[in-house]
Amino acid sequence: MHADFHPSQRAEWAQGQPISRLMARALEDPELISLAAGFVDNQTLPVEPVRQAMDGLCSDVRAARAALQYGTTAGYPPLREWIRERSQQRDGPEHTVPLERVVITAGSNQLLHLVTESLVDPGDVVLCAAPTYFVYLAMLSGLGVRAVGVASDAEGMIPEALEEQFERLRAEGQLPRVKAIYLVPYFDNPAGVTMPPERRAAVVELAKRWSRFTRIHVIADEAYRELRYQGQDVPGTQTCDAEGDTVVVAGTFSKSFSPGIRVGWGMLPADLVGPVNDQKGNVDFGSPNFNQHLMAKVLELGLFEPHLTALRAGYREKLATILSAAEEHLSCLEGVRWLRPTGGLYVWVCLPPGTATGSDGPLFARAIREGVLYVPGEYCFPGQSRETGQTTLRLSFGVQSCEQIARGVEKLSRAIRDVIGG
Ligand SMILES: Cc1ncc(COP(=O)(O)O)c(C=O)c1O
Incomplete structure (x- = not known):
């Protein structure tokens, strides 16, 4: 029975x-x-660029075998190096993270999951712009986390509304349970809004100021940064974090190249590198290596831009x-x-x-x-x-x-x- x-x-x-x-x-x-x-x-x-990259990869037997083998948990170093360099070109060398703080994931969704799992316990609180990316909200409920909405306008999360939520949670004795603030600072999903630099700086400053019991991280999901059709790029959210201990950046090639290849990444504060790689080690001990080599070949051959x-x-x-x-x-x-x-x-x-x-x-x-x-x-x-x-x-x-x-x-x-x- x-x-x-x-x-x-x-x-x-x-x-x-x-x-x-x-x-x-x-x-x-x-x-x-x-x-x-x-x-x-x-x-x-990108069918043709992928065909060219695939030809390039498979015409070199040693490189192809390396790509077809398991890789490392943190991901293929040349790809991580490219991500680091891109961030350096855009945001300046003073805001670049060392290579060991870059991790490759199976899409940025996996990074969001690994980071959130490393930060929260069931019953904890993550503050999210309202509205926000609904898959992330579902992920939070799957982890038993309470998502608390922070009012947003045409420039994203409103710092005064964030401060009010902090005050309210403190008054309720819930401040120790607040572990992160989640933002989609470029052309967000769903509202399409981009946070100007002053807003980002204000949110990061509030996260630091309210980190009285535990450090409150800012998860900046920059999935759409490359998809700008007008105007100037806005500096990355990590440029607001002089100490480099608060902002987590999630990025992806899904929107800018191909979601089928599903390569994403994270740039992490030093303290999160160990926990995220430990989680990743348990889940898959490295994202599909072939996809990472393929993406690196696309970049090496100049097919991405x-x-x-x-x-x-x-x-x-x-x-x-x-x-x-x-x-x-x-x-x-x-x-x-x-x-x-x-x-x-x-x-x-x-x-x-x-x-x-x-x-x-x-x-x-x-x-x-x-x-x-x-x-x-x-x-x-x-x-x-x-x-x-x-x-x-x-x-x-x-x-x-x-x-x-x-x-x-x-x-x-x-x-x-x-x-x-x-
Ligand atoms: C805001 C946001 N973050 C993350 C993702 C996930 O993308 P990926 O394919 O890199 O996991 C999406 C996909 O729609 C998204 O809209």
Whole structure:
């Protein structure tokens, strides 16, 4: 006789994340214009650069064998060196971390997981911009962590709102449980906003000032830094951390090159190098080595920059298309507003009070009947701040062609008009 299966506490905490449901929904109906999934543009995937890099790698038997063998936990040194040098070129040598503080992961998601696991225990608190990357919110609940939302505006997390949350948590005796602040400082997912240098500096300063019981780290998820279509780059978040002990930077080639290769990285404060590599040692003792060698070959052969230039040009056009479609179809709807990003993959839309965007509400169903899918904004808000997100939604412009983007926004406008009666 067998007893019933009881999933672990962790497995239970991990249940019900929205991403798989949304993806399944998009796949069920191929006619649906999905402005939901944050995938990169299929047409721009770098088939030819990868073929060249693969040829280069496999034509040298010794190099190919090294790539086909297990690698090290921290990752392939030439690739880590490239990451270090890129950070040095952009942010100056005084902010560069030594090689041992760079770790390669299977996408930046794995880095976020390893870092968070190294910092938190169940019941701890991570402060997140509200709204924020909903996969990270689901990851936090899977770890038994309480995500606390910090109000954000068109420049990201508001330092005064962060300070208020710190005060509140202190008054409740919860300050010792606060372990990290999570930010997506470039063209964030979902709102597309970029934090200016003063905001970043203020958040890092607050993290340090409130580190009274334990050091509160700032996790800067810089997944979209390369996807700028206008204006000047903003210095990396680690430039605000003179001591180099607070800011963790997560990066990735998923958005700038290929999510299928799934190579990401972290630049870590010295104290986190051991814990993160220990966690990684237990999970996989090194991310797929072949992918790392392949990516390093792409960089060595100079194939990355031209790809990125072409990619930015394509996305620039798509961003212009979605913004002009919004102007054309949404601006006539009373109380409908949206943010105008200069990079990334997302446009954030706010609807009039009372217009619920959730997946069990009338707008979502109406939009699907029209043939368009969006991400309900409430998924992107931590627990108590969920209500704030009930009238918001995220549109992604990476995947669809310009024609489909314009049609999708038009369909959405019909659904909204119908529901708000405008
Ligand atoms: C903000 C953010 N961080 C991390 C990731 C994960 O990317 P990766 O493929 O590097 O794991 C994504 C993917 O959409 C993202 O939007």
